[in-house]
Amino acid sequence: MRNLSVKRALRSGAVIFFGVQASLTLAHGDVTPQAVNTETLPQLGETWLEENPYRGNEEAIRVGASGYNQNCARCHGLQAISGGMTPDLRKLNDPAEYIDIQESDQWFMTRIRGGAVIDGRVYMPPFEGILSQEAMWAIRSYLDTRKLDE
Ligand code: HEC
Structure with missing residues (x-):
């Protein structure tokens, strides 16, 4: 019993x-969603930055590649090459798409923090509260290395 x-x-x-x-x-x-270990990167504090503080930082690119593969690749494609159902994130580096890199960074942060939720449907989940600011900019640093013509 x-x-x-x-x-x-x-x-x-x-x-x-x-x-x-x-x-x-x-x-x-x-x-x-998978947590990203950012201990090896300079810590950024509470304030959201306007521009990627890690641009070109090799360690950020390494951490960001792993963060991308775990959290973004299933929708945006391996190596950021889209299969066509989602935006191709290599376009973030296309000078024809954005006024400058700061505008591109801001659009990146808008989407990664807030996701894309339209009429209650989650096309992309928000990552604010799941990924740290450090992890987000590390992913951006990895995406910087992905160009449309490569
Ligand atoms: C569940 C699928 C999914 C996941 C996971 C996802 N996204 Fe998205 N993402 C989308 C879709 C769909 C859109 C297009 C939304 C729209 O129609 O505006 C999008 C849009 C974006 C945009 C805007 C691109 C543009 O050209 O306008 C960025 C930047 C972005 N995602 C980054 C990321 C990053 C970084 C990650 C991982 C942390 C991620 N996404 C995870 C589905 C996803």
Whole structure:
């Protein structure tokens, strides 16, 4: 008897656990977002910066490549080459698309922080509160290395 109720409790616990997992998964578009370890980068504090402070920093590019692969590649494609269903993020470096790199950085931050939620539909999940500012700029540093003609 006792064993049975323990099993039942475990089973209902498992159901609750899977319920939570399922709703998290849905909220973020199928895959749980992955934390990015940014300990090896200069820390940036609380204020959101307007421009990428790590541009050209090799360590930021390395950290950002991994952050991109874990959080963005499933929608935006491996090496930021889009399959056509989502914007090709190599365009962030296309001089024809933005007035300057600062405008491109700002658009990048608007999307990565807020996602793309239109009429309640999540086309891209928001990453604010999930990825640190350091992780976001590291991903941007990696994207800097991806050019349309490469
Ligand atoms: C669930 C799929 C999905 C994931 C995951 C995702 N995105 Fe997106 N992203 C989209 C879609 C769809 C759009 C286009 C939204 C629209 O129609 O405006 C978009 C737009 C963008 C844009 C704007 C591009 C432009 O040319 O306007 C940027 C920048 C961006 N995403 C960066 C990222 C980064 C960085 C990550 C990872 C941290 C990421 N996205 C993760 C689906 C996704």
